[in-house]
Amino acid sequence: MEQSDWPTVGREWRAETGALSPAGLTSQLGLHRRENDMADVANQVANRIPTNLVVNGVRRTLDLVPWTTLLDALRDHLALTGTKKGCDHGQCGACTVLVDGRRVNSCLTLAVMTDGAEITTIEGLARDGALHPLQQAFIDHDAFQCGYCTPGQICSAAGLLAEGRAGDADEIRELMSGNLCRCGAYPNIVAAIQQAVGRP
Template sequence: MSATLSEATPASYARHPIRLTLNGLVRDLQVLPWTTLLDLLREQLDLVGSKKGCDHGQCGACTVLRDGKRINACLTLAVMCDGAELTTIEGLASHGQLHPMQQAFITHDAFQCGYCTPGQICSAVGLVNEGRAQTRAQISELMSGNLCRCGAYTNICDAVEAALPLCQQPGGDQ
């Protein structure tokens, strides 16, 4: 006699324990093996700043920081983040003060609809952490994985360029 679907409990259906540091807090979680980091953040942890744009890693709306580096949360399985330090847009501000990159986006009006803004800001902070962008052309190239349907690219580059020296000061970056 064969088992019914409700009786079947394959190991792949089991939740997996993971521990990660999320926005400065250690979290012990149980996740299904196919849960993406984006779905974990948005659906289970109610951190909705990271957006689901294309769900294929092509738009950058879901960009978060893993150990200070940019990743697409829609392409990253949550189980791959066991032991990682994750920062979302919600975790960038500190002690009631906006991160210098967040403030630069406001100052330079680097958003219109705002949908891509969390991913843009996290990507820009990751770009600073990577230490690879020194010129406007490098900023533009290294931010090219983050799309803005409104076309605010000039202001985004202005904001990142203005925030670079502030973020590179001790205590200014992540």
């Protein structure tokens, strides 16, 4: 068979068998993907779960798809962007918030798991226009540089103080080890926590 006959043979074979040309196949696959995407969106809307949260003292009700993390609920649905998305894998601590007074990585916590819980973010620590003692201590000790990790550091430290476990500097370092500071402000962070807890 001559090479020039190949396209003709291909057309005849496709006509006889009903096979799609590469372009037709691509078009049909694209249509199938779009139909699947539309079905996925419809399912997501249908599968939303009403979730009640008390965030910084304010009761909020959100309709969320089940896989929405607490971090995304706070940032994307409530516009509380003080809580930072760092690694999104629970390794850096930038997303730390308090849930019923306990510090958690909000990137690893599904929002529906916290239904009915009291959540405190960095925006909720100050009271009546006065900074939380930890916020003031971080300023006093210059315990940040770029500031990206600072909300998580402060929320984690607030949880640490509430646990009554902030002892000496070594203990503070150990119990704050889940919060990373890429700028390396660790000595100042420890000093700030010691000031807030009333230890030199």
